[in-house]
Amino acid sequence: MATIRRDIGAGHHFIFDDILVSDPHEEMFTPEFWQLQHKITGQARGRGTTIFIKHEGQQWVLRHFKRGGLVGKVLSDQYLFAGVERSRPFEEFKLLEYMRTQGLLVPIPVAARIHRRGLIYQGDLITLGIPDSQDLHHALCNSPLNKDEWQKVGRALACMHNCQVYHHDANVRNIMIDSNKQVWLIDFDRCEQRQGDSWKQGNLNRLLRSLHKEKTKNPVFHWLESDWAACMKGYREVIK
Structure with a gap:
């Protein structure tokens, strides 16, 4: 407490x-x-x-x-x-x-x-700190995530939304993956609990824009549009 x-x-x-x-x-x-x-x-x-x-x-x-x-x-x-x-x-x-x-x-x-x-x-x-972890940006610059790992990212976002928590900046640097392949969310400055559901798609869109941006900026960035489909599959499995 x-x-x-x-x-x-x-x-x-x-x-x-x-x-x-x-x-x-x-x-x-x-x-x-x-x-x-x-x-x-x-x-x-x-x-x-x-x-x-x-x-x-x-x-x-x-x-x-x-x-x-x-x-x-x-x-x-x-x-x-x-x-x-x-x-x-x-x-x-x-x-x-x-x-x-x-x-x-x-x-x-x-x-x-x-x-x-x-x-x-x-x-x-x-x-x-989150032991033995790296952010999603760093992870994708080194190797691709498999479909199950992308689904875990989607499930983590859905669990946050099920608690009615709005993330102000849901980008690839605010998602962490630890050595057990567990997905963590970080940096909740300017975040809050909100009523309703209309804002949730905006959180997802922010992450998608971030992935597109990093794909164009980095010479090596292991992300495909099909990965997003896997992420959203995990999200839909958990979202209430």
Whole structure:
């Protein structure tokens, strides 16, 4: 169960799994803190930088929230404060926590923090890493998926939709495949539970556009239109 701790004086607010971390503090959400302990094992760049940390036998993933697009060029990592519970790190933490209770393969949330200064806040999220995994983009640049694996991708998306969860950016880099060929979904920033079904096809269309885009960009990318048919077959088997 998540615990929320507010430090009004310094403007820091934390939500955390008190089994995984007992005493969150602001320094643990900075790369410098982990660099000094020589615990950073790697990083990945998207809108911002994601840091991979080896801590007490676990792989932690630290992500600083940054804006994309034109707005991001101006405001970068600053967001308008509309309440602690409505901050993007807190919302993603709670959505991940909910999906885990529903049996979805998504990252386990460890802790999230926001730092408020007046009407503006900045935020960070720590999750547990997915062991022995690679994203779908990396996988397809190396070798094709078979029909059963594509059906697993479709089933994972259907399970998410059965929980009425909308994914803001369902692309090939936000789908992970582990060494047991299990399919995980990641990066739930700006995602939410929604009513109805009309938006679900848009999530699927986003992934299809992503596959087409990467097919044209990469000299080797093992994806065919017939693979999409297998993915949708898996989706239809599970969707309610």
